[in-house]
Amino acid sequence: MRPSLLPEYSNLLLALYRLAQECPVHLFQDAALTLLKTCLAFDSSMWGTATMREGGIDIHSIHLHNSSPAMLEAYEKVKHCDTAAVQVTAQRTMTIGFRVEDFPGEHNTAFRQFLHDFGHVNMLITSDIHPGTRFVQWVSLYRAELAARCLKPEIDLLACLAPHLMQALAINRLVHLDRLSHDTVRAKWSVAIADQRGVLYHADDRFKALVFAAWRTDDPQHLPPALLKQLVSQPDQPHVAAGGVIVRGHREQGLLFLKARASETxxxxxxxxxxxxxxxxxxxxxxxxxxxxxxxxxxxxxxxxxxxxxxxxxxxxxxxxxxxxxx
The missing domain is CATH 1.10.10.10 (Winged helix-like DNA-binding domain superfamily/Winged helix DNA-binding domain)
Structure with a gap:
């Protein structure tokens, strides 16, 4: 990427991750694709997830942008001719450009007609496959104009952007899940920040009530010594428990970020x-x-x-x- 384009690219990523945090989950993919059009032209898109299996691909979800379910119905009849899908999933990550002429021969007549009918005469496809689970995420961008071929710099740009698109989608869904679980999950936890000497920089009242009752102490400004010893000496321990209280913590920038709740079944x-x-x-x-x-x-x-x-x-x-x- 040319240095002169770096500020534009940076601004695009900032806008994408801002959307991930702020956009409702049901609107995010359309919003992200609309943002993508500001640097990469296309008319319609398909954004999906699936699992690769020996017998083919097991689709989990498909999001259609400026397209219709009729396209998917028509595709089912010609998907056996789609060598593009086979090629793009041949490696762990791949981004490729195709055009209708890449499917020659009489045996591809119906597939070429499908591409013309639904404006897929030029396409960019990017995919990422998890090597362990064989879970695949892909984004396909389609152009209806025959002359609007997909150029090498555009393929490279999509290859750079694709991981950010997929990560932003994951963030958007996690944010949505966090909002859904606010009352039933997050409200069960109380929080605190301490240093590795046990000094409390922040602790809500419920955190202190739980922790000081389970690990007896008379010092409200410090973590109980027994709890601190467990947290510092056993950093890989999933949680620390005592007196019907669960405490979880992780270190970051020299601090202990803690949360506590009453134990449950x-x-x-x-x-x-x-x-x-x-x-x-x-x-x-x-x-x-x-x-x-x-x-x-x-x-x-x-x-x-x-x-x-x-x-x-x-x-x-x-x-x-x-x-x-x-x-």
């Missing part, structure tokens, strides 16, 4: 049970969990039964809210 799950519960809550089947954790399906089935008994639930749909408290 979800805290009785072992780390392995908690991991299994999260995978099930995220939609994996028992067989998929067994494969991912290298355990037998019978073992996973037994663990899930134990999890449900501990949490006193009988429905996977109830897991998410309970697990979120412990995150």
């Amino acid at each position: 979800v805290d009785t799950l072992s780390e392995r049970e908690f991991l299994v519960a999260k995978l099930i809550a995220h939609g994996l089947t028992q067989k998929q969990v067994a494969t991912q954790l290298n355990r037998s399906p019978e073992t996973i089935r037994s663990q899930i039964k134990a999890i449900f008994n501990k949490l006193n639930i009988n429905n996977v749909a109830l897991l998410g809210a309970l697990l979120a408290v412990r995150e």
Whole structure:
């Protein structure tokens, strides 16, 4: 990228991440694509997620920008001719430009007609595949004008922007989730900031009430010595517990960022049970969990039964809210 373009590129990224923080989740992708048009022209777009499998691609979601479901219906009839999709997912990350002439021959007649009908005669496609899960995210940009070919600098620009688009989408969804869980999850935690000597720089009243009751101390300006010792000597410990109180902390810039809450039934799950519960809550089947954790399906089935008994639930749909408290 030419140095003269760096300020413009920087401003674009700042605007994108600002959108991620401020834009409602249902409006974000259209807003991000509209922003992208200020530096990369296109008429319509498809932004999707999927999992790559041996038998093909298992699509999770598709967001259509300036397009219609009719396009997807028509694509189903000709997708076997789409060598562009095969090529762009051949590597972990790839960004490529195509044009309608790249699909020659009589066997591609129907596919070329599809490209003309829906304004896809020139296209830019970028994808990113997670090597472990085979989860793929992709963005396709389409141009309807035959003369509007996708140039090498445009391909390079999309390759640079694509990770930011995908990360901004993830941030937008996390912000949305945080807002949704404000009352049921975040409100359960109280917060504090301390240095590694235990001096409290900030602590809300509930944090002090919980922590000072569980770890007895008469000094309201410092963390209880026993708690501080555990936090400093065991930085990899997921949490510290005592007297029915859970404390979590992480170090940053020489400070301890802490949060505390009363313990709940979800805290009785072992780390392995908690991991299994999260995978099930995220939609994996028992067989998929067994494969991912290298355990037998019978073992996973037994663990899930134990999890449900501990949490006193009988429905996977109830897991998410309970697990979120412990995150």
